Amino acid sequence: xxxxxVSLGDRSYPIYIGEQLLQNDSLIAGLVPGSQVAIVTxxxxxxxxxxPLVERLGNKQVDVLELPDGEAYKTLSTYERVLDFxxxxxxxxxxxxIALGGGVIGDMAGFAAATYQRGVNFVQIPTTLLAQVDSSVxxxxxxxxxxxxxxxxxxxQPTAVVADVGVLxxxxxxxxRAGLAEVLKYGVIEDAVFFDEVVAGAQKLLQRDSHLLSxxxxxxxELKAQxxxxxxxxxxxxxxxxxxxxxxxxxENLLGYGELLHGEAVAIGxxxxxxxxxxxxxxxxxxxxxxxxxxEALELPVARPASVAAADMxxxxxxxxxxxxxxxxxxxxxxxxxxxxTDAVAPEHLNATLKTDNLLDADx
Amino acid sequence: xxxxxVSLGDRSYPIYIGEQLLQNDSLIAGLVPGSQVAIVTxxxxxxxxxxPLVERLGNKQVDVLELPDGEAYKTLSTYERVLDFxxxxxxxxxxxxIALGGGVIGDMAGFAAATYQRGVNFVQIPTTLLAQVDSSVxxxxxxxxxxxxxxxxxxxQPTAVVADVGVLxxxxxxxxRAGLAEVLKYGVIEDAVFFDEVVAGAQKLLQRDSHLLSxxxxxxxELKAQxxxxxxxxxxxxxxxxxxxxxxxxxENLLGYGELLHGEAVAIGxxxxxxxxxxxxxxxxxxxxxxxxxxEALELPVARPASVAAADMxxxxxxxxxxxxxxxxxxxxxxxxxxxxTDAVAPEHLNATLKTDNLLDADx
Numbered sequence: 170x171x172x173x174x175v176s177l178g179d180r181s182y183p184i185y186i187g188e189q190l191l192q193n194d195s196l197i198a199g200l201v202p203g204s205q206v207a208i209v210t211x212x213x214x215x216x217x218x219x220x221p222l223v224e225r226l227g228n229k230q231v232d233v234l235e236l237p238d239g240e241a242y243k244t245l246s247t248y249e250r251v252l253d254f255x256x257x258x259x260x261x262x263x264x265x266x267i268a269l270g271g272g273v274i275g276d277m278a279g280f281a282a283a284t285y286q287r288g289v290n291f292v293q294i295p296t297t298l299l300a301q302v303d304s305s306v307x308x309x310x311x312x313x314x315x316x317x318x319x320x321x322x323x324x325x326q327p328t329a330v331v332a333d334v335g336v337l338x339x340x341x342x343x344x345x346r347a348g349l350a351e352v353l354k355y356g357v358i359e360d361a362v363f364f365d366e367v368v369a370g371a372q373k374l375l376q377r378d379s380h381l382l383s384x385x386x387x388x389x390x391e392l393k394a395q396x397x398x399x400x401x402x403x404x405x406x407x408x409x410x411x412x413x414x415x416x417x418x419x420x421e422n423l424l425g426y427g428e429l430l431h432g433e434a435v436a437i438g439x440x441x442x443x444x445x446x447x448x449x450x451x452x453x454x455x456x457x458x459x460x461x462x463x464x465e466a467l468e469l470p471v472a473r474p475a476s477v478a479a480a481d482m483x484x485x486x487x488x489x490x491x492x493x494x495x496x497x498x499x500x501x502x503x504x505x506x507x508x509x510x511t512d513a514v515a516p517e518h519l520n521a522t523l524k525t526d527n528l529l530d531a532d533x
Numbered sequence: 534x535x536x537x538x539v540s541l542g543d544r545s546y547p548i549y550i551g552e553q554l555l556q557n558d559s560l561i562a563g564l565v566p567g568s569q570v571a572i573v574t575x576x577x578x579x580x581x582x583x584x585p586l587v588e589r590l591g592n593k594q595v596d597v598l599e600l601p602d603g604e605a606y607k608t609l610s611t612y613e614r615v616l617d618f619x620x621x622x623x624x625x626x627x628x629x630x631i632a633l634g635g636g637v638i639g640d641m642a643g644f645a646a647a648t649y650q651r652g653v654n655f656v657q658i659p660t661t662l663l664a665q666v667d668s669s670v671x672x673x674x675x676x677x678x679x680x681x682x683x684x685x686x687x688x689x690q691p692t693a694v695v696a697d698v699g700v701l702x703x704x705x706x707x708x709x710r711a712g713l714a715e716v717l718k719y720g721v722i723e724d725a726v727f728f729d730e731v732v733a734g735a736q737k738l739l740q741r742d743s744h745l746l747s748x749x750x751x752x753x754x755e756l757k758a759q760x761x762x763x764x765x766x767x768x769x770x771x772x773x774x775x776x777x778x779x780x781x782x783x784x785e786n787l788l789g790y791g792e793l794l795h796g797e798a799v800a801i802g803x804x805x806x807x808x809x810x811x812x813x814x815x816x817x818x819x820x821x822x823x824x825x826x827x828x829e830a831l832e833l834p835v836a837r838p839a840s841v842a843a844a845d846m847x848x849x850x851x852x853x854x855x856x857x858x859x860x861x862x863x864x865x866x867x868x869x870x871x872x873x874x875t876d877a878v879a880p881e882h883l884n885a886t887l888k889t890d891n892l893l894d895a896d897x
Contacts, residue, residue, distance in 0.1 A: 245613055252609075256680035259851065284648070287675065287686045288766070311651065316620035322651045323687055402652070487623065 170196075171387050175306055175394045177401055180326040184305050184394075186386050188379055190333035191218060191294070197225040200292045200329055203263035205230040207255055209278035210269040211238040214296050217339060218269060222294075232258045236274070240431070243273045243313050245321065251281035265290040265328075271297035271344075272304045272431065276322070279310030283325035293330045297340055298348025298382070299432050301332040302355070302389035307397045307410075318418055324402055332390075334382045347432025349374055349467045350413075352385045354439060355392040357460060358412050361506030363388050364463065371466040408510045412500040413438035419485035423477045429470075436469035444528040446501040448518040454529070456505055461529045472528060479523035534560075535751050539670055539758045541765055544690040548669050548758075550750050552743055554697035555582060555658070561589040564656045564693055567627035569594040571619055573642035574633040575602040578660050581703060582633060586658070596622045600638065604795070607637045607677050609685065615645035629654035629692075635661035635708075636668045636795065640686070643674030647689035657694045661704055662712025662746070663796050665696040666719070666753035671761045671774075682782055688766055696754075698746045711796025713738055713831045714777075716749045718803060719756040721824060722776045725870030727752050728827065735830040772874045776864040777802035783849035787841045793834075800833035808892040810865040812882040818893070820869055825893045836892060843887040 170187035190196060206229050210219055215235040223231050234254045236247055255264070266289060268278035275293050282291035295301045311322025337345065349367070352374075356364025366388075367374070370381045393410065400407035417438030421429060429437075443460040446452035464471050473479070486497040496512045503509060522528070534551035554560060570593050574583050579599040587595050598618045600611055619628070630653060632642035639657050646655035659665045675686025701709065713731070716738075720728025730752075731738070734745045757774065764771035781802030785793060793801075807824040810816035828835050837843070850861045862876045886892070 245609075245616075249609055252678065252685055256678055256684060280648075284644075284685050284687055286684060287673065287688055309651065314616065314620055320620060320650060321616055321648050323648055324651055 171383065173387060173390045173394060175326075175390075176398045177308075177326060180308075180401075182327055182329050184330040184332060184390050186301075186332045186334070186383055186390070188333065188335040188383070190331050191221045191336070194225055196331065197222060200267065200331070201226060201229055201265045202290065203229075203261075203265060205260050205264040206232075206267060207258065207260055207264060208233045208267045208269055209236065209251055209254075209274060209281070210234070211236050211271075211274055213238045214270045214274070218294075218296060218336060222267070222269065230258075232260075236277075238273075240273055240313070243277055243311075245312055245314070248277055248280055248312050251278060252285055255281065255285050260285070260289070262286045262289060265292060267292045267294060269294045269296065270300070271295065272300045275300050275304040276309070276311050276319070279308075279325055279327070280312055280322050283310050283323040288325065291325065291327045293327045295330065295332055296336045297344055298337055298386070299344070299351055299430075300348075301334070301337075301386045302348060302393070303351045305330040305332060306390050306393040307407075308401070317422060332386050334379050334386060337377060337382060344430060344432075345375065345377065346468050347430040347436075349385075350432035350436040350439070350464070350469050352389050353463055353467060354410075354412055354435065355389045357439065357502060357505055358409050358500075358508045359392045359396070359506060360388070361504070363392070364505050368463045368466055371463075375468065408498070409500050409508050412502070412508050413442050415486060415497065415499050416441040416482070419482045420473060420477055422485045423481050424474060429474070433470055436464050436467075437471065437473060440464055440471045440528050441473070441522055442499065442501055444525070445499065445514065445518060445522040446503070447529065448521055449501065449514065452502045452504065456502070457529045459505060460502070472526070473523075479520075482523050483519075535747065537751060537754045537758060539690075539754075540762045541672075541690060544672075544765075546691055546693050548694040548696060548754050550665075550696045550698070550747055550754070552697065552699040552747075554695050555585045555700070558589055560695065561586060564631065564695070565590060565593055565629045566654065567593075567625070567629060569624050569628040570596075570631060571622065571624055571628060572597045572631045572633050573600065573615055573618075573638060573645070574598070575600050575635075575638055577602045578634045578638070582658075582660060582700060586631070586633065594622075596624075600641075602637075604637055604677070607641055607675075609676055609678070612641055612644055612676050615642060616649055619645065619649050624649070624653070626650045626653060629656060631656045631658060633658045633660065634664070635659065636664045639664050639668040640673070640675050640683070643672075643689055643691070644676055644686050647674050647687040652689065655689065655691045657691045659694065659696055660700045661708050662701055662750070663708070663715055663794075664712075665698070665701075665750045666712060666757070667715045669694040669696060670754050670757040671771075672765070681786060696750050698743050698750060701741060701746060708794060708796075709739065709741065710832050711794040711800075713749075714796035714800040714803070714828070714833050716753050717827055717831060718774075718776055718799065719753045721803065721866060721869055722773050722864075722872045723756045723760070723870060724752070725868070727756070728869050732827045732830055735827075739832065772862070773864050773872050776866070776872050777806050779850060779861065779863050780805040780846070783846045784837060784841055786849045787845050788838060793838070797834055800828050800831075801835065801837060804828055804835045804892050805837070805886055806863065806865055808889070809863065809878065809882060809886040810867070811893065812885055813865065813878065816866045816868065820866070821893045823869060824866070836890070837887075843884075846887050847883075
C-alpha cells in the first residue's frame, strides 16, 4: 500500500493506494471514528463493493444509500435525498459519510457531508480511475445546476481517501480511458517525465496493469496535491488543473451532460487548448502534436463532436466558473509540463481553434 | 462608528456598528470589490432599506431579490431560489452577495453565498437586533430541514458586517425584545458586569436608546468574537454560545417554527437552563432567580408554552446538533458570567425542570 499525504494544515489527510484495500480490516475500521456511518453509493457500484465495507463496519450503525447512476442525477434534488437519508436515520454530527463510487457520488456525497449539520466526517472510496486521480485530491464537492456544471458546492476536505486499484477491474473500458485523460493531464501541466511514462505505458494502462495503474494514481495524486496545497481555494495557481476544462465544460454543457464522459470532454479540451497554445505562438507545433498523439494513444477523442456548433461554445464559456467579471480565462501550454492561466487570447486564434475540423494539423 | 474586529486568521473581518451607516457612501461602496452585487432581502426590509444601498452601488450590476418574510421560508427550496437568481443574472465567482435583513435572510443568503460556485464574497447587513448581535459573528449559515432547525448549512465567514442601529427604529417591539434575550445571554455566559449593565439599562434599551443599543451590539459582538476565535468550527468551547438553546430549539421544534421568535424561545430556554443548573447544585438559587428576573425585566417569556408537552421535549433534544453520538449535552451555569458544557445531568433533575410550571420558584 502506498500513502500519499495531502498537506493542508489541520485539514491534511492521507490517500491510501493499492490493491485489496477494501478487504483490509484495520484500514476500513479506522476510517470511522464514531458509532454511525452512512455509505452513499450508486446502484451499479453498491452491489459490487458495499458488502465488504458493511462487513468490516459491522459493529457500527451502518446505513447504505444506493442512488441512481449517472451525471444526470448530480442535482440539488439528489443532494436533498442524501440529506433526508442522513436525517431520517438520525445521524448525528459525529457521523461519517463514505462516498463509494465515481466522481458523481463523491461530489454529491461530499457536498452533503460538507453541509449536513454544517459538516461531518467524510471519507472517499473512489471506484473509477477518474475519481481516484481527480476527486481524491482537492476537496471540491458540488452538484450541477441548469446554468452549468458544478455551480453549487463547497470546498470540503475528506479525512481519508482509499483508492483501491483492484476495483478498476470492473470499470467499463470507456471509463478507464476517460480516467487516463486526467492522468495524462497531470503530465502536461506539471511533469514532462510522467507524460512520457504515460505515453510509453499507454497499452499496458489500457490493459489495466495494476502496477502501472497504482503508479499512475500515485503520481497524479502527488502532482495534484502539490498544486492544491499551494492554493486550496483556487484563487490562483490551482486553476492550472483546469487545463482542457474550459473547452471540455463548454462541450459537455452544450451536448447535455451524460453524452460524453467528463474525461472524454477533457481529452478533446486538451487538444483544443494545445491547438490554441500553438496558434498563440506559445507552444511549439511539435509539442502540440505530441499532446494530440498521446490522447490518441489512450484511444480518446481528439475533435469537437459535430453536433456542437463552434459558435455556441463562446456563450457556454461565459458561465464557466473560471470567468472573472466577464473575462474568459484559458489554461494554455508553454511546453509539456508547463502551463499557465491567461485571458490574453486573440479572438481570431480562438475562433480558428473552435472552427477547425483538424486540430493541430500542420495545415490547419 | 465603532469597529469590532473578528480575528480568524485569513478569514478575519470587521463589524461596523453605529447610526446612519447605510447612508455612508464610502463604507457601502467599499463592501463590493467586483462589478456585480446581489442584494438578498425580504419583502418587509427591502422596501425600507434596499433603496439607499442600490443608490450607493449604482455603478455596479446590482440585482435585488426580495424573498417572503419569515422563518417558515428558511428552507432548501428558498435557498435554491437564491441560487437560481444568482445564476439567472449571470453572477460570476467575483460577485458579492449582501444579506439585508434578519437572521433568516443572513443564514439563507449566507448559505447561498457559501455554495454558489463554491463560495463568493458575502456581506451581512443585519436589520434586527438579534441578527446584529448573533448572526454577525461566527460564520454560521444554514437552512432548516423537516428534521430540525439549521440542519443544513456551512461555516462561512462574511468579508464585512454593517450593523446600523438606526434601522432598529422600524423593528417591531416583540423582535426588539427577542434580540435583547441574546444580548442578555452574552452577559450570563461570559461577563457579569455586562449582565448588570443590561439589567440596569433594560427600560432604556426597550425604548431604543441608540447609545445603549450601540453599546449592547458592540459588547455582544466582542464577547461572541472571543469565543468564536477560539473555536471557529464549534468543536469545543463555542458550544457555550448555545446557552438556553437546547431547550429553546426543542420548544421551537415542537411548536413549529414561527410561533415563538427565536429570541423568545431562547429566553425561556435560559430560564430552564438556569433552573436545571440550580437543581444540579451548580448554581446558587439566588443567581438563578437573578437570571429569571433579568429576562422578566426585558419583558420576555419565562415559561414553557402550555401547548408544548414536557414529555415531548426529550425526543426533540435528540435531533439537536449538539447531540454527540446520542448523548444530549447542556450548557449550564456555575455563576452569572460562567457557563460550561455537560452531559452529566441527572434525569430526575431534567424531568423536574421540564415539568415544573414555575421555574426557579423557591418552592419548585
